[in-house]
Amino acid sequence: xxxxxxxxxxxxxxxxxxxxxxxxxxxxxxxxxxxxxxxxxxxxxxxxxxxxxxxxxxxxxxxxxxxxxxxxxxxxxxxxxxxxxxxxxxxxxxxxxxxxxxxxxxxxxxxxxxxxxxxxxxxxxxxxxxxxxxxxxxxxxxxxxxxxxxxxxxxxxxxxxx
Amino acid sequence: xxxxxxxxxxxxxxxxxxxxxxxxxxxxxxxxxxxxxxxxxxxxxxxxxxxxxxxxxxxxxxxxxxxxxxxxxxxxxxxxxxxxxxxxxxxxxxxxxxxxxxx
Numbered sequence: 001x002x003x004x005x006x007x008x009x010x011x012x013x014x015x016x017x018x019x020x021x022x023x024x025x026x027x028x029x030x031x032x033x034x035x036x037x038x039x040x041x042x043x044x045x046x047x048x049x050x051x052x053x054x055x056x057x058x059x060x061x062x063x064x065x066x067x068x069x070x071x072x073x074x075x076x077x078x079x080x081x082x083x084x085x086x087x088x089x090x091x092x093x094x095x096x097x098x099x100x101x102x103x104x105x106x107x108x109x110x111x112x113x114x115x116x117x118x119x120x121x122x123x124x125x126x127x128x129x130x131x132x133x134x135x136x137x138x139x140x141x142x143x144x145x146x147x148x149x150x151x152x153x154x155x156x157x158x159x160x161x162x
Numbered sequence: 163x164x165x166x167x168x169x170x171x172x173x174x175x176x177x178x179x180x181x182x183x184x185x186x187x188x189x190x191x192x193x194x195x196x197x198x199x200x201x202x203x204x205x206x207x208x209x210x211x212x213x214x215x216x217x218x219x220x221x222x223x224x225x226x227x228x229x230x231x232x233x234x235x236x237x238x239x240x241x242x243x244x245x246x247x248x249x250x251x252x253x254x255x256x257x258x259x260x261x262x263x264x265x
Binding site: 002004005008009012015016019020022023028031032035038039042045046048049050051053054057058061062065066069070072073074076077087088089090091092095096099102103106107110111115116117118119120123126129130133134138141145148149152153155156157159160162 | 165166167168169170171172173174176177178179180181182183184185187188189190191192193194196197198200201204207208211212214215216217218221222224225227228229231232233234235236237238239240242243244245246247249255256258
């Protein structure tokens with residue numbers, strides 16, 4: 001067990017435990033706050049994989065943006081007088097059985113496959129290289145994503161304003 | 163087996179995907195369904211970055227993960243606008259009770 005392994009298991013435990021609480025907790029606000037820890041754990045896993053810029057983007061966009069949006073959604077779709085924001089589950093037992101089998105099948109497939117792993121070079125800062133790729137090779141996709149974001153912003157604003 | 167490799171990351175990704183799918187399938191509240199979708203997108207991102215590192219594909223996997231994050235942001239904004247509209251029209255966002263397209 002190297003230090004790398006220990007840190008990996010720490011982040012994995014944070015991610016999976018909080019994700020489990022997200023899907024099982026009955027209070028939506030609690031679920032949203034557990035989702036915060038899941039996103040932090042996933043960002044840590046990105047760092048373990050040498051993706052520092054993606055980890056920072058994950059923190060900024062998910063924790064700073066999407067999570068706040070989801071909390072807004074929770075607040076705006078419940079009555080203010082309703083302090084206990086609870087929600088039920090349906091079909092919990094059949095869903096657990098089917099998803100358990102599904103997870104087992106996927107896990108068996110992953111564990112039994114002989115993955116061809118290429119030794120990658122030591123991780124280094126990726127921001128410069130990502131920026132170069134983004135405005136050279138992937139310039140078209142970059143522009144298209146900008147248009148997608150603009151359309152999503154206009155569409156969401158006009159839909160929510162009515 | 164204790165040494166962390168590609169398989170460990172793939173197993174985490176599978177677990178996160180299953181939990182997200184469980185939230186999508188079982189939770190009644192539409193906002194919880196959106197949270198499940200975010201979990202699924204995160205698990206896909208872990209897969210992309212893990213294969214990008216262990217398959218030595220350079221930075222392409224990380225770039226696709228960035229694109230996925232951008233699309234997730236757009237998706238969350240539009241989906242929440244739709245949910246707010248449904249709440250305004252039907253005063254309810256339980257996905258098992260919404261079965262009419264207009265009031």
